[in-house]
Amino acid sequence: MSMLLSTADYERAARRRLPRCVHGFVLGGTEDGASLRENRRAFDDWQFVPRGLNDVSQRHTRATLWDTEYAMPVGLAPTGLTALVAHDGDLALARAAQAAGVPFIISGSSSVPLEELMQAAPGSWYQAYFPGDRERIGRIVQRLQAARVRTLVVTMDTCVAANRENNARLHFNIPFRLTPRLLLDGALHPRWSLGVLLRSLATRGVPRFANLYEEIGTPITVEPPQGFRTGRDQLTWDDMAWLRQRWDGRLVIKGVLHPQDAQRALDIGADALIVSNHGGRQLDGTVAPLHALPAIAQAVGHALPILLDGGVRRGTDVLKALALGARFVFVGRPTLCGLAVGGVEGVRDVLALLQQEIDRDLALLGCAAPDAVHAGLLRPHPRAQW
Numbered sequence: 001m002s003m004l005l006s007t008a009d010y011e012r013a014a015r016r017r018l019p020r021c022v023h024g025f026v027l028g029g030t031e032d033g034a035s036l037r038e039n040r041r042a043f044d045d046w047q048f049v050p051r052g053l054n055d056v057s058q059r060h061t062r063a064t065l066w067d068t069e070y071a072m073p074v075g076l077a078p079t080g081l082t083a084l085v086a087h088d089g090d091l092a093l094a095r096a097a098q099a100a101g102v103p104f105i106i107s108g109s110s111s112v113p114l115e116e117l118m119q120a121a122p123g124s125w126y127q128a129y130f131p132g133d134r135e136r137i138g139r140i141v142q143r144l145q146a147a148r149v150r151t152l153v154v155t156m157d158t159c160v161a162a163n164r165e166n167n168a169r170l171h172f173n174i175p176f177r178l179t180p181r182l183l184l185d186g187a188l189h190p191r192w193s194l195g196v197l198l199r200s201l202a203t204r205g206v207p208r209f210a211n212l213y214e215e216i217g218t219p220i221t222v223e224p225p226q227g228f229r230t231g232r233d234q235l236t237w238d239d240m241a242w243l244r245q246r247w248d249g250r251l252v253i254k255g256v257l258h259p260q261d262a263q264r265a266l267d268i269g270a271d272a273l274i275v276s277n278h279g280g281r282q283l284d285g286t287v288a289p290l291h292a293l294p295a296i297a298q299a300v301g302h303a304l305p306i307l308l309d310g311g312v313r314r315g316t317d318v319l320k321a322l323a324l325g326a327r328f329v330f331v332g333r334p335t336l337c338g339l340a341v342g343g344v345e346g347v348r349d350v351l352a353l354l355q356q357e358i359d360r361d362l363a364l365l366g367c368a369a370p371d372a373v374h375a376g377l378l379r380p381h382p383r384a385q386w
């Protein structure tokens with residue numbers, strides 16, 4: 001992996017390693033991909049104005065969230081259907097996060113049982129796709145409590161399935177079916193086939209996914225069962241307030257872009273919020289999380305930690321988000337690309353790259369720690385228009 005020097009290198013390598021339909025699913029967005037593009041572009045709209053001749057010899061990258069100190073202010077966002085990238089991919093992500101000392105958010109669409117993942121990485125957070133039915137929510141909450149989950153993330157930007165046209169164009173099916181096209185794709189990507197298909201067949205059959213119709217977006221060639229409804233389009237802030245009464249762990253709302261929703265999260269007693277547009281995988285044409293951040297920071301101030309994901313690929317991206325008011329950021333695709341290229345080691349390598357970049361960039365910015373980064377070290381790019 002020596003010539004993999006950046007997360008972009010990992011992305012290129014993952015594109016070569018994965019069948020087209022799988023990397024289309026992982027790296028793609030919805031409709032015209034406007035949200036996806038904007039997530040990256042937003043980082044170029046800000047420039048550093050660094051300070052020099054500060055003693056940064058004792059610097060570190062550590063960051064504390066609530067009562068836990070992490071190795072850096074970067075964690076692994078929840079990603080469903082990870083089994084498509086690597087056999088037992090969720091376990092590999094959990095182990096890599098645990099070894100790197102960063103938080104891992106278990107996806108509600110993971111294919112490894114949450115209890116197993118909590119054992120591999122005991123501090124993991126859990127992301128739920130809740131139905132609009134309180135009795136079912138109550139049952140999920142009980143299971144989380146039994147598994148000793150302390151941090152529950154509720155994703156609020158998936159009330160209906162997304163329009164992922166790229167999946168349809170690439171004939172992407174869930175459950176994964178061995179079509180002639182896939183067999184050909186598999187033959188052209190033998191390492192992936194050996195790793196995912198053959199090992200899955202040997203252990204438990206072709207991978208099946210827990211919450212099939214919840215993450216995949218519009219089911220494309222496979223119709224959902226007759227009458228299937230997630231009920232997520234009924235979920236409201238009242239349900240969140242109700243949940244707050246029943247869940248004594250930390251509650252995090254993921255998918256906030258509007259300052260008034262940030263205020264609602266604060267009002268119902270959330271412990272944090274994640275500014276996110278689901279990595280450009282839900283509504284197309286949204287504001288980029290980085291651009292949504294300043295108004296949200298202004299709305300809720302320091303009343304609760306603001307976390308962010310979407311398009312973070314470099315140490316400099318992390319520091320720009322911190323300067324604009326985020327306490328912590330998460331990455332989705334970069335660690336999946338690490339997983340595709342090198343399993344647990346690949347994920348660890350991606351996290352190590354980000355940590356080295358943060359360390360170097362902090363020094364070059366004149367800061368000895370992530371919490372020393374502030375808005376005065378940034379200015380809008382002169383050509384930025386918003």
Ligand code: FNR
Binds near residue numbers: 332
């Ligand atoms: C996701 N994301 C996601 N979010 C969530 O709340 N639950 C989930 O199950 C998933 N599944 C998922 C699968 C895949 C393949 C991707 C790429 C993303 C969204 C994810 O948590 C996060 O918001 C984005 O991935 C962040 O953007 P970047 O870092 O991928 O640009």
